[in-house]
């Protein structure tokens with residue numbers, strides 16, 4: 001099921017043009033592009049999270065080294 005992007009009326013799946021207002025519906029290309037954009041955003045988020053994890057681990061290991069130095 002899909003809805004017209006122009007008038008909001010219900011459409012059959014795969015409809016290219018709205019049967020109420022005649023507006024062109026987003027085709028497979030647009031959906032594929034949106035999906036790719038979503039993928040790249042998710043990829044960037046994962047990269048950022050990985051970097052944050054690395055930074056936290058670095059901080060933790062630095063902290064551990066400092067403690068070792070204090071002990072000596």
Ligand SMILES: [Zn+2]
Nearest residue numbers: 004007018021
């Ligand atoms: Zn429409």
